[in-house]
Amino acid sequence: MPSSITWGLLLLAGLCCLAPASLAEGLQGDAVQDTDAAEHAHESASHKIAPNLADFAFGLYRQVARQSNSTNIFFSPVSIATAFAMLSLGAKGATHTQILEGLDFNLTERAEADIHRGFENLLHTLNQPDNQLQLTTGNGLFIDDSVKLVDKFLEDVKKMYHSEAFSVNFKHSEEAKKQINDYVEKGTQGKIVDLVQELAEDTVFALVNYIFFKGKWVKPFDAEQTTEEDFHVDKATTVKVPMMKRLGMYNLHYCSKLSSWVLLMDYVGNATAFFILPDEGKLHHMEALLTKEDLSMSLERGYHRSASLSMPKLSISGTYDLKAILGEMGITKVFSNGAELSGISEEVPLKLSKAVHKAVLTLDEKGTEASGATFLEAIPMSMPPNVEFNRPFVLVIYDRDTKAPLFVGKVVNPTLK
Numbered sequence: 516m517p518s519s520i521t522w523g524l525l526l527l528a529g530l531c532c533l534a535p536a537s538l539a540e541g542l543q544g545d546a547v548q549d550t551d552a553a554e555h556a557h558e559s560a561s562h563k564i565a566p567n568l569a570d571f572a573f574g575l576y577r578q579v580a581r582q583s584n585s586t587n588i589f590f591s592p593v594s595i596a597t598a599f600a601m602l603s604l605g606a607k608g609a610t611h612t613q614i615l616e617g618l619d620f621n622l623t624e625r626a627e628a629d630i631h632r633g634f635e636n637l638l639h640t641l642n643q644p645d646n647q648l649q650l651t652t653g654n655g656l657f658i659d660d661s662v663k664l665v666d667k668f669l670e671d672v673k674k675m676y677h678s679e680a681f682s683v684n685f686k687h688s689e690e691a692k693k694q695i696n697d698y699v700e701k702g703t704q705g706k707i708v709d710l711v712q713e714l715a716e717d718t719v720f721a722l723v724n725y726i727f728f729k730g731k732w733v734k735p736f737d738a739e740q741t742t743e744e745d746f747h748v749d750k751a752t753t754v755k756v757p758m759m760k761r762l763g764m765y766n767l768h769y770c771s772k773l774s775s776w777v778l779l780m781d782y783v784g785n786a787t788a789f790f791i792l793p794d795e796g797k798l799h800h801m802e803a804l805l806t807k808e809d810l811s812m813s814l815e816r817g818y819h820r821s822a823s824l825s826m827p828k829l830s831i832s833g834t835y836d837l838k839a840i841l842g843e844m845g846i847t848k849v850f851s852n853g854a855e856l857s858g859i860s861e862e863v864p865l866k867l868s869k870a871v872h873k874a875v876l877t878l879d880e881k882g883t884e885a886s887g888a889t890f891l892e893a894i895p896m897s898m899p900p901n902v903e904f905n906r907p908f909v910l911v912i913y914d915r916d917t918k919a920p921l922f923v924g925k926v927v928n929p930t931l932k
Contacts, residue, residue, distance in 0.1 A: 561640055563625070564633030565918035568596055569807035571619040572911075572920040578840050579833075580802055580925065585749075587931055589833040589874040589924035591726050593637070594652070598724040599841075600634050601654065601676050602849065602867070605668050605859035610848045617846035635675040640917050641726075642677070648784025649729035650914070650921075653702045654678035657695055657721035659685045664720070664860050678722075685718040695723060703727045706875055719863060728912065728921060730782035736761045736826070736880035746827055747906045748928045756929045757828040758905070759880055767902065768818035770809065773801045776902050777813050778824070786921065789813065789911040790826070792904055801909070810911060821899035829929035830877045837870035876924060 572592035579588050596618050603614040615622060620630055641652050656672065658664055660682045672678040681698070683691045692714045700708050702725045736759040744758040766779035774797040778790040789810055793801040838850050848854055854866035904926075912922040 560629070560632045560636035561634075561917040561919065563629060564620075564637070566807065567619045567625075568592055568919050569810075571596055572923050573805065573807065574619065574844060575840065576923050576925075577802065578843050579835065582840075585927060587831045587833060587925060587927050589831055589876045589922065590835060590872055591874055591922050593641075593919050593921050594724055594726045595837065595872055597634060597638070597652070597654070597676070598722060599846070600630065601672055601678070601722060601724070604631070604671050604675075605665070605856050606849065607855040607858055610853075610855040613846050613848050617841060617844050631671075631675050635677075637917050637919060638677055641914065641919075645784050648782055648786055649727065650784075650786070651702070652726045653724070655695075655698050655723040656680040657683045657691070657698075657723065659683060659719040662719045662860055663862060665858055668859050683721075685714065685721075686716050688714045688716050688718075691718075691721075695721060698723060699725055704729070707873065710873065715868070720859065720865065726921065728786070730784060730786055731881050733781040733783050734761070734763060734765075738880045741828060741880060744825070745905060746929055752928075754928060754930045758903075759826045759828050760824065762823045762899065763821065764819055765822050765824060766813070766817055767820055767822050768813070768816075773797075773804055773809065775801050777809070778902065779813055785914055785916045787814070787913050787915060789913065790904065791909040791911075792902065792906070793908070795906065798907055805909070810913070814913075823899050823901045825901070825903040825905060826878065827904060827926070827929040828879050829926065830875070830932060831924070831926065831929065832873065832875040832932060833924070834871065834873045837872050838867075841870070874922065874924070876922065 569592075575590065575592060575595070576588065579590070599614050599618060603611055606614055612622065615627070615630065638652055638654075641650055654672070654676045656664075656669070656678050658680060661684075669680065673680070681694065683694055685691045692711045695711050695714075696709055699710050704727060706727065707725070738759075740760045741757050742760070743755050745753050746756045746758075747753050766781075768777055769775070770777050773791065773793065775791050775793040778792070780788045780790065782788065791801060791805065842850065849856070849867045850870075852864075852866060854864075856865040856867075859865055907925060907927045909925045910923070911920055913919070914921050
């Protein structure tokens with residue numbers, strides 16, 4: 516049997532990660548708490564890891580932002596972290612430590628069992644049926660029919676990460692590619708198609724993780740008010756974009772620390788979008804100082820005021836080579852020939868050869884789903900400020916139930932797909 520390589524792929528809004536995984540050292544006995552455990556402890560499990568997910572999200576954002584000042588950014592920290600947390604179940608030694616510490620978990624302060632319990636609770640909560648907000652995640656294991664995975668690994672990823680298992684023949688790469696692509700396309704309701712472009716024949720194991728989000732604003736814009744206007748990409752570049760407009764009451768305040776307007780817009784359901792608009796010339800200043808505490812303070816205080824809001828209508832995406840980005844964040848060994856992944860399969864040596872993440876964002880008048888709703892509200896008679904998102908801004912889509920950052924992005928040029 517040839518030396519085998521696991522091929523990793525992550526995709527957001529469907530996030531697809533193909534990667535190996537196994538039982539980590541010390542994850543024994545109480546690593547997985549039965550679902551009939553104390554209700555309060557189970558409910559708060561995802562809240563315990565939420566600060567780590569937020570730190571990971573901002574660390575990853577800054578790493579991506581350093582690579583280019585002129586491109587849009589959009590990714591799902593929850594999806595990437597879920598995929599690599601699953602991967603850590605199959606890692607040992609330094610490989611295992613690097614993955615979890617790279618996800619911003621301090622293993623001296625938090626038991627590994629609590630980390631996986633947190634992800635289990637997070638996925639369970641996100642996948643609760645909600646008639647108002649469509650939010651689903653899924654994990655799939657694609658296993659070559661010639662390879663036997665460690666039973667404990669299979670049990671843990673199924674129990675903790677609600678993963679499905681599929682038998683494939685990777686030597687028939689076109690058929691295997693279609694099977695994986697069909698799984699992602701179905702899970703993302705057709706949003707992500709033909710994600711896998713090529714698949715090496717020596718692949719023996721693929722882990723696919725996706726997240727799909729579709730919501731509508733509590734306070735929608737009126738499509739008839741949308742007009743073509745200027746968006747200032749930089750001092751030398753201006754593009755024309757459809758600009759949505761609405762006069763109303765918003766959770767909005769000016770943050771002097773960030774030199775930015777901070778706007779919170781709720782989706783119907785349990786999600787909130789943060790939009791952070793820095794003053795001209797202050798984008799890098801804001802990016803350097805922005806923390807999870809700034810967002811938490813905005814949520815807690817609720818700065819409600821009237822405003823005349825302008826927001827670009829757009830559809831953007833981001834595709835990232837996670838091998839390079841996460842390598843800068845300390846996750847390197849899993850991609851090397853020294854990867855310790857015997858917790859996935861004891862029969863063949865495995866490494867993660869590729870990890871790609873793709874994300875897609877749509878902003879329109881109704882949110883991301885057409886709706887006939889009309890929203891009217893009373894506003895004060897005083898002159899409201901004009902807050903125009905007509906230059907680069909940052910956004911975070913946050914799940915209020917789990918306190919997790921679902922998506923993070925930066926809009927530099929709304930006309931770039």
